[in-house]
Amino acid sequence: MAEVLVVVEHSGGEVKKVTLEMLTLARELGTPAAVVLGGPGVAAPLTEKLGEFGAATVYAAESEDLDGFLVAPKAAVLAGLVRSVQPAAVLLGSTQEGKEIAGRLAVKLDNGLLTDVSGLDADGVATQVVFAGSTIVKSRVTRGLPLVTVRPNSLTPTPAPASVRVSAVDVVVEQSAKLARVLERKVEPKGARPELTEASVVVSGGRGVGSGDNFKLVEELADLLGGAVGASRAAVDSGFYPHQFQVGQTGKTVSPQLYVALGISGAIQHRAGMQTSKTIVAVNKDAEAPIFELADYGVVGDLFKVVPQATEEIRKRK
């Protein structure tokens, strides 16, 4: 069976969940092979986990050059690998970096590209959810191999232990791929909460939360549910919560098991980022708020009364 290349998303020495989802998906299409692109020593701590989810081979491309520049060197190495192993498909995460590598790869190979894919059949037909979650599109690459970026939380990763072979990839990066130099990389403490796009529970606050201080209510409920915190654009623009937590059209797309919207009206651009959540719960004092049109359970009421009571009740039950 031909290999299916899965470009590994990782952070702080750990494999991200979307990678495990991609390995699970890859098994339907061929033999999964993971590709790790990064600085020296990046692959070793990831290998065991990759094998656990079915990677028969880990292609380890390690070099300072892959770390010190934006995606161009990574795309160059990946293009070389695709040419030599002739995979059945290439999967990347639908994250900023995943899409950017995929974009360059598509041009290098003159290959079609499908982004934000939530499913891929063995015959190459992909499912994309577009237009704020309102439309489902079936599409396929017609030139080259299926090159897709997979949206996090599209499927449940399942282990399938394989014995891993690690194969070192030669990294030779041309000067022309080293034009965008990373001068500084700041890691902001992310605390104990799961990452927004990968979390199975997301609790978001909107303008109705009223202030940055009040977001403690949102955080408290999120922590009790083991979830991540999100925010509407109005909350972000008002300075209540940092931009990287914005959910929606111009923020993150999330697709958790449970989405809790607190003081969020449910504008179409907000829905764009959360409409495919499995279960949606809302608290809003306006009974006519559009968020109730999609909420599986809605409480019409003042969030400053409802939320503290809910957190207290959860504590009682624990």
Add this chain to the structure above:
Amino acid sequence: MNIVVLVKQVPDSSAERSLRAGDNTVDRGSASNVINEMDEYAIEEALRVQAAHGGEVTILTMGPQGASESIRKALSMGPDRAVHVLDEALHGSCAVATSKVLAAALGTLNPDLVLCGAEATDGRVQVMAHMLAERLGIAALTGARKLTVDGASLTIERQTEEGFEVVAASTPAVVSVWDTINEPRYPSFKGIMAAKKKPVQTLSVADLGIAASEVGFAGASSVVVQHSKRPPRSGGRKVADEGDGGVKLVEFLASEKFV
């Protein structure tokens, strides 16, 4: 500094958007068409760089006849001129073909700096800056929330999953911007009047040395085989808080095994 700003016309994201039944392309009649929101931030940034460093700002759009309305709107913010790549053959273009056309048009314009949005609200493919940089052999700095221009050196700050990073390159380069970078100006009455007289050059794909078979449906590298409306979510239970709203909420969460 010679600056080109990429502007795409898209269906308004606050309206109900659809694909057409026949050919699965964007139904441009179902929602009003506007400038892709993030491109307005790119225009604003271009005007700020121009104010500080001089030079010319050109708008570049690939799109149907109706896109000329968005071009005029863009020009009314202050740019000097526009180029509109307009050709029946472009209908149905994938991102790969779009990048081929835009790269060829940029080739004729010789920019020091190309500014564009980080993503378009319709396709949300988020790849154009890197595709163009790849084709032109120049740098791409993407997702900027801050841009500093110092002679030929460009530095951006951008948000990452982990925090943020500072990235630098020399001109020529493509810089894509996020909506956190600035606050776009509103066109003034004077700007709107002036825009009517600004030059808009129309180019066909043949003018760019590209064959019609390389773009549109004929040259597409991917195809939509089918589309359907996702069944709208129906609201579930809605209860008014009568002093026990929090408890009821938790009861629901418990019944769904979240608590």
